[in-house]
Amino acid sequence: MAASDTGQDATEATDRKRGVGARMVYDILRDEILDLVLLPGEPVDEAGLAERFAMSRTPVREALVRLAGEGLVTMLPNRSTVVAQIDFPNLYAFFDALTLMYRVTTRLAAEFHEAGDLALVEGRQAAFSKAVLAGDTAGMITCNRDFHVAIAEAGRNSYYTQLFIRLLDEGRRILRMYYYPNFEARLPHPYIVEHEAIIAAIRARDVTLCDSLATEHADKIVRQIQDMIARDRRQHVPL
Amino acid sequence: MAASDTGQDATEATDRKRGVGARMVYDILRDEILDLVLLPGEPVDEAGLAERFAMSRTPVREALVRLAGEGLVTMLPNRSTVVAQIDFPNLYAFFDALTLMYRVTTRLAAEFHEAGDLALVEGRQAAFSKAVLAGDTAGMITCNRDFHVAIAEAGRNSYYTQLFIRLLDEGRRILRMYYYPNFEARLPHPYIVEHEAIIAAIRARDVTLCDSLATEHADKIVRQIQDMIARDRRQHVPL
């Protein structure tokens, strides 16, 4: 009976707890946007989502407002809401900010990490390694994110952490767009080694080393993304 | 007849245009929070605001959700919404991020400013000078903010600009809290000189000079805030 519905993810138990609706829609939509299930520019219909999640438009709208606040959707006044475009013309700004946040958060982690922080970081690193060895591309992207977020949180500066999270998630969208078609099994392994080096430098509280390791790490990732984009452009625009 | 109402700012013309309600509440509440008209921890009642602005609770709620997304209010689930507290224990993180954004935005402005950008910056500087000479403390705070935001926009990195705006506005709250009681007419003038030096360095595209000037400027402001807090603490907590 419950298996009869046609793939919608509206909870079968229609009575949700109060105050969970908006958060649920927010989380799911966020994931779908970052995983490119919802493509940039795609319209997001409030009534459709309301029906899909079996709730009123009010909590759906609240979720959209929050997503708009984070720049993940664009609400056109009196017109539709659309998934935010990836700002390719300004990718340089993205790479610049991403690199700086890699550096700053790693430095601060070396300075301010406390007992227990490194255990969490190492847990994230273990998950990342597992995803790499399993060849799980999507898992690699999110585990890498979680690894660096754990480092940022050890640095205890929420301003940096929040911006970093936003940048890493935006990067998730970009990677999702290019990584699947050009998968190379050889690539990920260096990241594992670099992550281990970063952990060691943080533990040694070596700020200078953390800075240079993070800079290298960031530059490598930026170069990889740029290569993927360039390769993709060569494929699509032969000229 | 219109003058009879008791100081409420609900528009007398009750028919607003569609789609303006939420934005209006958002702007006004934001200003009131940053100007400490609404004090940190103060509860924000949806029904009360709805009555005050002569509209339904729906647009009010949308404004509150957006403010919560920026961290200006805290929505306690199923309980009241309160104005966000100033995170005094982590002021160090605030100063660190503020200083870095001063540096980074000024550097990027030197690198990437285009024709017309400096005119806007100089306009903001003129407004700042005027506020200083008039002894208008509140105007100084906002004009200083606008000056540095114009520089950040000339740097053309919206990630930095957005974080910087958030930090400058959070600083506005802190300054509002301490600046009025300890006003000193002597203090502001050095800022005008420093601003002029920064403009010149940006125009000369001297990145290194911009970095050092911005660092000095930021350190001075940070020290000023710390002094004000320390002085205030001495007054209030005599030990």
Place this chain on the structure above:
DNA sequence: ACGAAAAATCTTGTCGACAAACTTAATGCT
């Protein structure tokens, strides 16, 4: 048949109402 005006349709923004969860006041028990 082509283009412009008008009508129909769709989507959003706002509203008033209701019920759940929390807060406060009142009641009862030891």
Place this chain on the structure above:
DNA sequence: AGCATTAAGTTTGTCGACAAGATTTTTCGT
């Protein structure tokens, strides 16, 4: 009287409905 329990009163979260604005389709004139 003091504390736990219950009842009343707020305040929020969600709902269905309606109207303004935009989009699409239809109609009409040349």
